[in-house]
Amino acid sequence: MLDIQSVSAKYGKVQALKDITLRVPAEKVVTILGANGAGKTTTMRTISGLLSPAKGQIIFDGQRIDRFSPSRIVRLGISMVPEGRLLFPQMTVLENMEMGAFTRKGVKGLKQDYERVFAYFPALKDRKNQLSATLSGGEAQMLAIGRAIMAKPKLMLLDEPSLGLAPLLVDKIFEIIKRINTDEGCTILLVEQNATLALTMSHIGYIMEVGEVILSDESRKLAENEMVKRAYLGG
Secondary structure: OEEEEEEEEEEOOEEEEEEEEEEEOOOOEEEEEOOOOOOHHHHHHHHOOOOOOOEEEEEEOOEEOOOOOHHHHHHHOEEEEOOOOOOOOOOEHHHHHHHHOOOOOOOOOHHHHHHHHHHHOHHHHHOOOOEHHHOOHHHHHHHHHHHHHOOOOOEEEEEOOOOOOOHHHHHHHHHHHHHHHHHHOOEEEEEOOOHHHHHHHOOEEEEEEOOEEEEEEEHHHHHHOHHHHHHHOOO
């Protein structure tokens, strides 16, 4: 579904990505692991059109997208749940969800999709008229994912969904992410600090260091890799 082919990217004169190649098959969960500054978020920003690559190509569903605007990329079926959620704080929960559906043509199916999000996250239904600025961290993350669902994506990009959440909430969020993948066939590309959890729920993993992909394999094999165990799994 998504092919990143020898992509490099810069912030000014700073080289952030160096010839990375990465593939995300349809209906799979793929995770990117790495320390701070490895280039994980930059990869997500480049896929979503927020940063243009200096070289290389990004192919989505057979179409080259690396020169497309972010709004056009969203319309093609890629939604991003950014690190830090980035909700609209002075909008209600329902209004934030409406913004997720902004690029959709017409209102057909909107009501069913609202209910689908509320089925995943019942707490949001109870707070649908509440300003998003007043939500807890866990509720805000639920809303960020719910907003992305409203765009009806083929591919969902999730950047550090567990950041700042209590362990019980992390388990709940990841359970929902897995259901979105298995129940709806939505492909997931996940950046996550909890390496054990990410490798447990994903099919394929990539390890990045200083803007480069240094290792990739099936997630279960990466979890058994001695270098990965020492660096990321506390082994």
